[in-house]
Every structure is written in C-alpha cells, then in structure tokens.
Amino acid sequence: MKPAVFLDRDGVLNQEVGYIHRVEDLNLIPGVAQAVRRLNDRNLFCCLVTNQSGPARSYYGMDHVHALHQRLCNLLETEAGAVLDTLFVCPYLSPPEGGTNPEFARWSTWRKPNTGMLVAAAWEHDLDLSASFMVGDKATDIDMAHNAGCQGILVQTGYGSRVLSGDYQHHTRPDYIATDLADAVNWILTSGNRE
Numbered sequence: 001m002k003p004a005v006f007l008d009r010d011g012v013l014n015q016e017v018g019y020i021h022r023v024e025d026l027n028l029i030p031g032v033a034q035a036v037r038r039l040n041d042r043n044l045f046c047c048l049v050t051n052q053s054g055p056a057r058s059y060y061g062m063d064h065v066h067a068l069h070q071r072l073c074n075l076l077e078t079e080a081g082a083v084l085d086t087l088f089v090c091p092y093l094s095p096p097e098g099g100t101n102p103e104f105a106r107w108s109t110w111r112k113p114n115t116g117m118l119v120a121a122a123w124e125h126d127l128d129l130s131a132s133f134m135v136g137d138k139a140t141d142i143d144m145a146h147n148a149g150c151q152g153i154l155v156q157t158g159y160g161s162r163v164l165s166g167d168y169q170h171h172t173r174p175d176y177i178a179t180d181l182a183d184a185v186n187w188i189l190t191s192g193n194r195e
C-alpha cells in the first residue's frame with residue numbers, strides 16, 4: 001500500500017467562482033501546478049476528490065464536468081508538467097439538499113463529508129489511508145479526512161479563510177493550516193510528517 005495526497009478541486013486547485021458554467025472560467029490558483037508537480041516528482045499518488053452537484057441540480061450534465069476536468073488537467077500539464085493520477089467526482093445530491101435531476105438526485109456515500117470516494121480510491125489503487133493526506137478549503141473536507149483516518153490540511157484559499165474566521169460552515173480542527181496548496185505540499189514533504 002502507498003500513501004496518497006487527496007486534493008479538493010474548487011478553492012484548492014482552481015479559483016473558487018461558484019458553479020462554473022463556462023469551461024474557460026476554470027482557472028488555476030497561482031503556484032498550484034508547480035505544487036502538484038512537486039508531489040509527482042516525489043512519487044506521491046495524487047487523487048482529485050470533488051463534490052460536483054451541478055448535474056444533480058440540473059445546472060449542466062456530466063459531459064460539462066468532464067470538459068472542466070479536461071481543462072484542469074491541460075492547465076496543470078501546460079504550466080508545470082503536473083499530473084493528477086486519478087479523479088473521483090461525486091455528482092450526487094439528495095432531493096432535500098437540492099437534487100432535482102433523477103439521474104443524480106440521491107443520497108450517496110461518495111458525497112463529502114462521507115468517505116466513499118476515499119475508500120473507493122484506496123481499494124482501486126492500493127492506498128494506505130492512514131498515511132495519506134487530504135487538502136481542502138472547507139470544514140467538510142477536513143471532516144472527510146478525519147472520518148477516513150487521513151490527515152486533513154485546510155488551505156486559506158477558496159473558502160478556507162472564511163472557515164477559519166467562523167463565517168462559513170462550522171469549526172474544524174485541521175492537522176495543518178496552510179496558506180495555499182504550495183504551503184500544504186511543503187508541510188506534506190517535510191520529514192517527520194510522513195510515516
């Protein structure tokens with residue numbers, strides 16, 4: 001088994017701009033491509049884990065989500081030769097939470113802060129969750145990390161600073177509070193933080 005670095009999408013890799021209806025509106029946060037490349041160079045498995053409720057809310061289809069991820073991967077590659085080893089997406093949202101499209105309107109163990117995406121990734125790619133890290137900008141990212149036995153790192157990009165000031169979601173106790181993904185990667189790669 002190997003450790004992984006799980007990465008949230010919006011507010012961690014790309015700028016948080018709400019639901020992205022136009023593919024060209026997905027843009028990287030500065031320094032992110034280089035940070036992912038450093039993980040690649042250390043042979044740390046990089047796995048995107050993202051809640052994307054747009055399809056369940058009938059805002060757009062899965063083809064649009066795939067197009068957004070194609071652009072995300074292209075930007076990472078072009079800017080720094082960086083690669084996401086795999087991508088896990090939860091398009092599901094229960095009707096009480098706003099799901100309307102019958103194809104996706106359901107409760108799912110994959111939706112954060114449930115651990116389904118991490119568990120599925122671990123099974124599929126032989127990952128050691130107890131030696132892995134989750135980097136996110138929401139309290140629910142940290143909740144998912146801890147629910148799965150990973151270390152949770154909160155970045156202050158995206159919603160992160162609002163989570164810390166108490167203006168968004170709920171109080172959370174991350175294992176590390178990072179300025180941004182580059183800082184998070186520095187912490188992950190610091191000897192002593194890894195088993």
Ligand SMILES: [Mg+2]
Pocket residue numbers: 008009010011012136137138158
């Ligand atoms: Mg996010």
